[in-house]
Amino acid sequence: MRFLRIFLVIGLALGLAACGGxxxxxxxxxxxxxxxxxxxxxxxxxHNDKVLKKYDVALGFAPEGHKQFEGDGKTPEGTYRINxxxxxxxxxxxxxxxxxxxxxxxxxxxxGKSPGGDIFIHGWSKRPTKRADWTAGCIAVQDREIxxxxxxxxxxxxxxxxx
Numbered sequence: 001m002r003f004l005r006i007f008l009v010i011g012l013a014l015g016l017a018a019c020g021g022x023x024x025x026x027x028x029x030x031x032x033x034x035x036x037x038x039x040x041x042x043x044x045x046x047h048n049d050k051v052l053k054k055y056d057v058a059l060g061f062a063p064e065g066h067k068q069f070e071g072d073g074k075t076p077e078g079t080y081r082i083n084x085x086x087x088x089x090x091x092x093x094x095x096x097x098x099x100x101x102x103x104x105x106x107x108x109x110x111x112g113k114s115p116g117g118d119i120f121i122h123g124w125s126k127r128p129t130k131r132a133d134w135t136a137g138c139i140a141v142q143d144r145e146i147x148x149x150x151x152x153x154x155x156x157x158x159x160x161x162x163x
Contacts, residue, residue, distance in 0.1 A: 022093060022143070026151040028052065033158040034082075034121075036139055038063055038075060041132070043121075043139060045152060052152070055145055058124070060137040064163075067099065067137050069108055070116030075137050075161065076104070082121075082157045085150070092123030092143040093150045097159055121159075122146060 029047035036043045038059055045053040062073035076099040084096035100108070100115035108115035121139045123146035134140075139161075141149065 022147050022150075023087070024147045024151040026148065028152070031152045031154070031157055033160065034153065035160045035162065036075075037162050038077070039163060043141070045149070053148070055141045055149075058135060058140040059133045060135050061133055063133050067104070067116065067119070068113075069111070070114040071136075072116070073137060075135070075139060076100075076119060077161050077163055078104075080119075080159045080161065082153055082155050082159060085155065086120070087150075089120070089122055091120070091138075091140070091146075092125060093146045094120040094122035094138075095146075095150065095153055096120055097139075097161075121149065 029050075029052060031045045031052060032048055033046045034043060035046065036057065041057050041059065043055045043057045044051050045055075059075040060067070060073045063075055065074055066078065067074040067076040076097070078101070080098040080101065082095050083098040086094040086096070097119045099119040100117060104115045116137065119137050121141070123143040124140045125143045
């Protein structure tokens with residue numbers, strides 16, 4: 001009887017996990033801002049001045065300095081906003097960051113180059129390389145983490161990306 005009960009509990013747990021998919025719900029305090037500290041490889045979700053969650057992140061393959069041009073491998077620095085959501089991302093789920101802003105576009109244009117774009121906070125289930133920083137300029141977290149971030153963060157949320 002005990003074996004049967006254990007078997008049923010395990011089966012129920014596996015069944016519920018399979019039904020859950022990648023979309024989570026969140027009913028906690030509003031995420032009012034996100035701060036990324038590139039040098040520390042840390043991302044914090046805030047409600048006003050209180051840290052709600054902290055994550056380790058991977059950055060662009062050339063993370064030092066501000067992103068200036070398409071293909072430079074840098075993660076932008078500055079203040080942006082979450083401006084789009086991709087539930088069908090190649091990287092599980094993703095939240096778009098409003099890079100490039102007007103200043104980023106003007107600087108790149110003055111240099112005769114493209115500023116690039118498509119900067120996201122996204123998941124990663126399998127790192128493409130063994131390098132700690134591997135994205136093209138995005139901010140990557142584990143798939144299970146982006147599932148909760150995707151549920152917690154709304155479009156319009158301020159994102160501060162610091163050196």
